[in-house]
Amino acid sequence: xxxxxxxxxxxxxxxxxxxxxxxxxxxxxxxxxxxxxxxxxxxxxxxxxxxxxxxxxxxxxxxxxxxxxxxxxxxxxxxxxxxxxxxxxxxxxxxxxxxxxxxxxxxxxxxxxxxxxxxxxxxxxxxxxxxxxxxxxxxxxxxxxxxxxxxxxxxxxxxxxxxxxxxxxxxxxxxxxxxxxxxxxxxxxxxxxxxxxxxxxxxxxxxxxxxxxxxxxxxxxxxxxxxxxxxxxxxxxxxxxxxxxxxxxxxxxxxxxxxxxxxxxxxxxxxxxxxxxxxxxxxxxxxxxxxxxxxxxxxxxxxxxxxxxxxxxxxxxxxxxxxxxxxxxxxxxxxxxxxxxxxxxxxxxxxxxxxxxxxxxxxxxxxxxxxxxxxxxxxxxxxxxxxxxxxxxxxxxxxxxxxxxxxxxxxxxxxxxxxxxxxxxxxxxxxxxxxxxxxxxxxxxxxxxxxxxxxxxxxxxxxxxxxxxxxxxxxxxxxxxxxxxxxxxxxxxxxxxxxxxxxxxxxxxxxxxxxxxxxxxxxxxxxxxxxxxxxxxxxxxxxxxxxxxxxxxxxxxxxxxxxxxxxxxxxxxxxxxxxxxxxxxxxxxxxxxxxxxxxxxxxxxxxxxxxxxxxxx
Amino acid sequence: xxxxxxxxxxxxxxxxxxxxxxxxxxxxxxxxxxxxxxxxxxxxxxxxxxxxxxxxxxxxxxxxxxxxxxxxxxxxxxxxxxxxxxxxxxxxxxxxxxxxxxxxxxxxxxxxxxxxxxxxxxxxxxxxxxxxxxxxxxxxxxxxxxxxxxxxxxxxxxxxxxxxxxxxxxxxxxxxxxxxxxxxxxxxxxxxxxxxxxxxxxxxxxxxxxxxxxxxxxxxxxxxxxxxxxxxxxxxxxxxxxxxxxxxxx
Numbered sequence: 001x002x003x004x005x006x007x008x009x010x011x012x013x014x015x016x017x018x019x020x021x022x023x024x025x026x027x028x029x030x031x032x033x034x035x036x037x038x039x040x041x042x043x044x045x046x047x048x049x050x051x052x053x054x055x056x057x058x059x060x061x062x063x064x065x066x067x068x069x070x071x072x073x074x075x076x077x078x079x080x081x082x083x084x085x086x087x088x089x090x091x092x093x094x095x096x097x098x099x100x101x102x103x104x105x106x107x108x109x110x111x112x113x114x115x116x117x118x119x120x121x122x123x124x125x126x127x128x129x130x131x132x133x134x135x136x137x138x139x140x141x142x143x144x145x146x147x148x149x150x151x152x153x154x155x156x157x158x159x160x161x162x163x164x165x166x167x168x169x170x171x172x173x174x175x176x177x178x179x180x181x182x183x184x185x186x187x188x189x190x191x192x193x194x195x196x197x198x199x200x201x202x203x204x205x206x207x208x209x210x211x212x213x214x215x216x217x218x219x220x221x222x223x224x225x226x227x228x229x230x231x232x233x234x235x236x237x238x239x240x241x242x243x244x245x246x247x248x249x250x251x252x253x254x255x256x257x258x259x260x261x262x263x264x265x266x267x268x269x270x271x272x273x274x275x276x277x278x279x280x281x282x283x284x285x286x287x288x289x290x291x292x293x294x295x296x297x298x299x300x301x302x303x304x305x306x307x308x309x310x311x312x313x314x315x316x317x318x319x320x321x322x323x324x325x326x327x328x329x330x331x332x333x334x335x336x337x338x339x340x341x342x343x344x345x346x347x348x349x350x351x352x353x354x355x356x357x358x359x360x361x362x363x364x365x366x367x368x369x370x371x372x373x374x375x376x377x378x379x380x381x382x383x384x385x386x387x388x389x390x391x392x393x394x395x396x397x398x399x400x401x402x403x404x405x406x407x408x409x410x411x412x413x414x415x416x417x418x419x420x421x422x423x424x425x426x427x428x429x430x431x432x433x434x435x436x437x438x439x440x441x442x443x444x445x446x447x448x449x450x451x452x453x454x455x456x457x458x459x460x461x462x463x464x465x466x467x468x469x470x471x472x473x474x475x476x477x478x479x480x481x482x483x484x485x486x487x488x489x490x491x492x493x494x495x496x497x498x499x500x501x502x503x504x505x506x507x508x509x510x511x512x513x514x515x516x517x518x519x520x521x522x523x524x525x526x527x528x529x530x531x532x533x534x535x536x537x538x539x540x541x542x543x544x545x546x547x548x549x550x551x552x553x554x555x556x557x558x559x560x561x562x563x564x565x566x567x568x569x570x571x572x573x574x575x576x577x578x579x580x581x582x583x584x585x586x587x588x589x590x591x592x593x594x595x596x597x598x599x600x601x602x603x604x605x606x607x608x609x610x611x612x613x614x615x616x617x
Numbered sequence: 618x619x620x621x622x623x624x625x626x627x628x629x630x631x632x633x634x635x636x637x638x639x640x641x642x643x644x645x646x647x648x649x650x651x652x653x654x655x656x657x658x659x660x661x662x663x664x665x666x667x668x669x670x671x672x673x674x675x676x677x678x679x680x681x682x683x684x685x686x687x688x689x690x691x692x693x694x695x696x697x698x699x700x701x702x703x704x705x706x707x708x709x710x711x712x713x714x715x716x717x718x719x720x721x722x723x724x725x726x727x728x729x730x731x732x733x734x735x736x737x738x739x740x741x742x743x744x745x746x747x748x749x750x751x752x753x754x755x756x757x758x759x760x761x762x763x764x765x766x767x768x769x770x771x772x773x774x775x776x777x778x779x780x781x782x783x784x785x786x787x788x789x790x791x792x793x794x795x796x797x798x799x800x801x802x803x804x805x806x807x808x809x810x811x812x813x814x815x816x817x818x819x820x821x822x823x824x825x826x827x828x829x830x831x832x833x834x835x836x837x838x839x840x841x842x843x844x845x846x847x848x849x850x851x852x853x854x855x856x857x858x859x860x861x862x863x864x865x866x867x
Contacts, residue, residue: 005840006642006840006842007838007839007840009643009840010643010685010840011838015643015684016641016643016644016645016648019640019641019643021640021641021715021717023652023655023656023659023714023715247652247655249641249644249648249649249651249652250644250645250648251648251651297658298659298661299659300655300659301654301655301656301657301658301659301713302655302658303654303655303658333666333672
């Protein structure tokens with residue numbers, strides 16, 4: 001097998017992406033391990049290396065003495081071209097061996113538009129993209145991550161899906177693999193299907209109705225489970241967390257320490273898949289977090305530490321955690337940052353503490369312009385909340401505020417959309433209410449809109465996506481009423497349509513994916529490479545109607561492609577939330593009383609608020 | 618009377634020689650700087666920071682190295698809040714790094730002024746020459762020796778040099794202080810000492826480009842390996858490696 005050489009590297013952009021050898025990357029003797037595992041991120045190095053899940057699983061897998069976990073990323077087209085010309089297969093950064101030499105080739109599914117990269121990466125390693133065409137000798141292709149909650153569009157690409165949190169599940173799968181060494185791949189897959197959290201698509205059959213909806217989804221064999229339950233970590237405080245994260249040489253997207261404070265979210269926003277699939281809420285304790293932070297800082301030399309979670313200010317001991325970290329590291333020139341902020345004055349007070357010196361812009365996400373729409377999506381934020389927060393931020397010396405909204409939400413009217421402009425205008429008014437000497441000059445308010453795509457396992461999983469012409473019209477109307485003092489950023493792109501097709505697609509869109517790849521689709525997440533026409537042709541050739549998946553309203557009776565997965569939340573809860581959305585009825589935060597979504601009873605030990613301070617939830 | 622600023626008495630400036638390994642030759646200058654800073658942090662050495670809104674390490678590199686080159690003779694200036702034993706600095710740094718980024722030598726510069734009362738310059742101001750090993754690959758080296766010997770007879774080596782003000786033709790021959798070559802199988806191996814620094818500078822890249830455009834049967838797509846061996850300052854008429862140059866201030 002030919003290996004990468006400097007004769008190629010010096011001719012590509014950013015060659016440091018392709019060489020590895022970073023501090024804390026793991027070196028093992030490949031001949032002394034039983035299992036070789038290639039962890040692949042279907043995007044470029046700078047994006048993949050910023051991903052927390054990869055850091056966690058790289059650490060967890062390499063802790064096993066019997067396993068060597070290595071990394072691979074999608075090469076940029078200049079590199080791909082030279083690799084193909086020189087017959088160099090896609091390789092891992094650690095040993096530079098081709099993916100084809102591994103026992104497992106795993107991909108994390110972070111966004112639908114990275115799927116073609118998976119196919120391209122397999123192809124570049126000389127691995128057949130379709131599972132049904134692969135042989136005994138080929139690696140086992142494993143997929144996990146948030147998009148695996150609807151695995152069907154990749155049903156003939158992956159051999160195995162890992163559903164839910166991977167730390168324990170992957171260990172179970174690898175233990176089984178070792179036991180089955182010497183046996184056939186199909187025997188292993190059949191046994192793996194019995195491990196909780198595993199979906200082996202080749203062991204299930206799907207029958208369709210005449211109208212194209214699913215008639216029946218059933219296992220091919222009696223010993224294969226009908227339902228696949230997601231995995232969760234029950235003792236989140238004690239779960240393995242990497243203390244030696246890799247420090248890349250070149251700058252990556254999130255070039256800092258990420259400290260995961262908790263999983264899950266109690267807000268119940270109806271558009272948000274993460275808010276549903278990561279339930280129940282489980283926290284790490286402050287002492288534990290400080291101890292982890294200390295280790296990672298010593299081992300990386302990073303100058304910034306960012307607290308991560310969904311809705312970070314909901315961490316039950318947030319004030320103590322933030323103040324302790326800021327105090328501990330202020331003399332060591334290590335900054336603490338928070339990624340996303342809820343719109344309440346508490347968040348602003350907290351961030352005032354952190355950003356005593358540098359005042360970068362603040363971002364708020366009201367998500368929708370009108371109160372009615374915010375109630376529809378259950379955002380639980382009022383106009384007053386936003387005005388108080390903005391006013392408080394302006395008084396504290398900020399003058400740059402970004403507002404983030406979605407367009408095309410279910411049950412949205414043109415009037416709701418225009419409210420985005422009025423709300424943004426009111427933020428500006430809030431600035432001028434403050435006497436001139438007390439506010440910082442240089443006001444800059446930016447409003448951004450993105451296009452809403454309905455996702456599985458949310459109350460909007462039955463809703464049609466807003467048609468692209470309608471979205472375009474709404475953006476046009478909004479631009480007319482938007483105040484000129486506000487910078488309005490929008491993107492109206494057919495990428496959202498394709499994202500919608502794949503987000504809620506079934507097995508038949510897998511053919512479209514393979515066809516589009518064969519026609520040259522790749523790096524669809526990068527606007528310079530996305531080709532709408534390629535995808536439209538692929539759909540036509542496969543006789544697949546994208547509108548069926550994107551624009552169709554589903555009935556509650558319909559069997560959805562992902563219904564066989566048990567995320568621990570009742571379908572009835574999602575239905576009642578969709579009904580509440582229709583009448584703009586708000587469902588309060590779980591912290592104010594259990595809403596019986598099911599997460600607390602579905603998992604034997606998965607208590608809601610595991611590890612949280614009880615007076616604070 | 619000496620007026621010492623509070624705390625400043627303990628501060629020490631160091632000149633450090635380091636290696637940029639072949640495996641990280643494609644890491645760019647600013648990224649190497651950041652990697653060095655993070656290594657000092659991991660090593661928990663008492664580096665001094667600037668004051669101000671955005672404190673940064675008081676660290677500078679004597680002479681940036683281009684992407685694609687590696688080196689066993691790089692230098693940096695850094696301020697520590699307090700003195701640390703030379704061996705300890707090297708041990709702590711290297712055990713917090715990989716074999717591709719290692720400290721080789723440490724020279725403390727304890728006094729800010731020399732015996733004539735002049736401020737001791739930053740190392741970048743002392744840079745005058747640098748030596749390189751260059752390996753160029755050919756498809757056929759049969760006529761190469763004759764070609765080179767002829768080339769060396771030319772009094773002028775003119776090549777387009779990119780400067781801040783655009784492109785201009787420059788004679789690089791006077792900037793080459795020593796030039797030795799050897800042909801090993803398919804490779805032309807050059808050892809060259811050239812002008813370097815802010816007064817006069819010849820990049821090893823430009824030199825290899827001149828050779829490549831004035832010889833035949835070159836392997837067009839092969840990578841040209843360039844390794845920096847040492848950076849020199851000149852005192853009197855003597856060429857001194859930077860760490861020797863600064864040792865008299867230690």
